[in-house]
Amino acid sequence: MNSQYFPRTAVVLFALLAFIFFIFSPAQAFAQGAGVGIVPAVIDPAKQFEPGDVAQFSIRVTNLTDGDMTYYLYKRDIVGVRDQGIPIFADSSSGTTGYELSDWITLPSDSIFIEAGKEIEVPFTMTVPQDVSPGAHFGSIAVTAEPPKLRESGAGIGYEVANIITIRIAGDAVDQARIRQFSTSKYIYGSTNVEFSARIENEGNTLISPTGPLEVINMFGERVAILTFNESKAGIFPKTSRSDGLRDFKVTWADESPGFGRYEAILSAVYGPEGKMNTISSTVTFWILPMNIITPALIVLGVLFLVIYVSVKMYVRRSMAVATSGVTRRLVRSRRQNEFPTLLVLISMLALGALFFIILLLIFA
Structure with a gap:
C-alpha cells in the first residue's frame, strides 16, 4: 500500500465528516427552521377612546417552522421610532414617555402551543385607565420562542416578532406637524429622473401619517406629473426622550419623456383624524438640461458666433485696405456705404436664426 494514500484518505474523510456534522447539527437545523408570523402588524383603530373604556382585539400567530412549537407572549411599550419607521421598544433602562399602554393589555395566557404550519x-x-392623558399611546405584543427564564438570563436565541398598537384617547390631543425640509438631490438634472427628499417634524402628541400629492409643474405652468407622497402611510412618532419627532421621506419622479427647462415641485400632505385633517405644503425648484439637446444647441451657437466674428473681421480688414490704397476718400466712403448694409443684414439674419433655433428648442424639447 502506498504510504501517502492513507494520510490523504484520512484528511478527506475528516473533512467530509466535519461538513456533515455542520449541516445536520441541531443548532443549524433550528436556525433554518425558526420562524413565526403575527397579523395584523399594526392595530390602529380610528375610534377615539375615553378613560375607562374596555375594548376587545385579537391577533393571529402562525408557526412558520416544520415542527410543533411553544411560543411566549410579551407586552411591550414603544418609546420611539428609528429610521424607516422601525419602532424602539422600551427596556429596563428606558424612562417613561407618557405614551405607554402595555399595562392596559390583558392576555389570556403567557404562552401558546401551535402545530407546524398552523x-x-x-x-x-384593552382597558383604558381613568387617569390616562389625552393623545396617542403606543405599545406592542411580541411573540418569541424564548422561554421566560432564558429571556431574563440573556441566553435565549434572540428571535422575536412584534406588532404595533396605537390607541387614541379623547381630549386635548394635538395634531401638529411641519415640513422642515423639502429638496431635490441635485439642482440640475440631465433627464426626468428626479429624487425628492422631505423631512417632516411631528410637533403634536399623536402619531401622524402625512400623505398626499406631489405635483411637478414645468416652466409653462403645465402639470406634468402627480406623485403620491408617503404611499405606505408610514407614521411619525411624537417627540419623546427617545424620539426627536422627525422622519425623512423620499419620492422619485421617473418619466420616459424628455424634459427641458425650469420645474417646480409642490408637496401638499394631509394628516390627522377624519374630519379634522390638517395640511402642510412646501415647494422646490430644479432644472432639467438634457445634454442631447444642450450640446447641439451650443454647437450651432458656436458656429453662428464664429461666422459673425469672421465676417466682422474680414469687413474691418477690407475697409483698412481700401483706406490705405491711395484711393480717394469719396470712393472709400462709397464702398463702405455699400458694404455696411449688406454685412448688417447678414449679422441680423444669423442672430435671428440663432434666437429662433433656441425658441424652438425651448418649445418642442
Missing part, C-alpha cells in the same frame, strides 16, 4: 387566534383585552 395558525391560531389570540384575543386580548
Whole structure:
C-alpha cells in the first residue's frame, strides 16, 4: 500500500465528516427552521377612546417552522421610532414617555402551543385607565420562542416578532406637524429622473401619517406629473426622550419623456383624524438640461458666433485696405456705404436664426 494514500484518505474523510456534522447539527437545523408570523402588524383603530373604556382585539400567530412549537407572549411599550419607521421598544433602562399602554393589555395566557404550519387566534383585552392623558399611546405584543427564564438570563436565541398598537384617547390631543425640509438631490438634472427628499417634524402628541400629492409643474405652468407622497402611510412618532419627532421621506419622479427647462415641485400632505385633517405644503425648484439637446444647441451657437466674428473681421480688414490704397476718400466712403448694409443684414439674419433655433428648442424639447 502506498504510504501517502492513507494520510490523504484520512484528511478527506475528516473533512467530509466535519461538513456533515455542520449541516445536520441541531443548532443549524433550528436556525433554518425558526420562524413565526403575527397579523395584523399594526392595530390602529380610528375610534377615539375615553378613560375607562374596555375594548376587545385579537391577533393571529402562525408557526412558520416544520415542527410543533411553544411560543411566549410579551407586552411591550414603544418609546420611539428609528429610521424607516422601525419602532424602539422600551427596556429596563428606558424612562417613561407618557405614551405607554402595555399595562392596559390583558392576555389570556403567557404562552401558546401551535402545530407546524398552523395558525391560531389570540384575543386580548384593552382597558383604558381613568387617569390616562389625552393623545396617542403606543405599545406592542411580541411573540418569541424564548422561554421566560432564558429571556431574563440573556441566553435565549434572540428571535422575536412584534406588532404595533396605537390607541387614541379623547381630549386635548394635538395634531401638529411641519415640513422642515423639502429638496431635490441635485439642482440640475440631465433627464426626468428626479429624487425628492422631505423631512417632516411631528410637533403634536399623536402619531401622524402625512400623505398626499406631489405635483411637478414645468416652466409653462403645465402639470406634468402627480406623485403620491408617503404611499405606505408610514407614521411619525411624537417627540419623546427617545424620539426627536422627525422622519425623512423620499419620492422619485421617473418619466420616459424628455424634459427641458425650469420645474417646480409642490408637496401638499394631509394628516390627522377624519374630519379634522390638517395640511402642510412646501415647494422646490430644479432644472432639467438634457445634454442631447444642450450640446447641439451650443454647437450651432458656436458656429453662428464664429461666422459673425469672421465676417466682422474680414469687413474691418477690407475697409483698412481700401483706406490705405491711395484711393480717394469719396470712393472709400462709397464702398463702405455699400458694404455696411449688406454685412448688417447678414449679422441680423444669423442672430435671428440663432434666437429662433433656441425658441424652438425651448418649445418642442
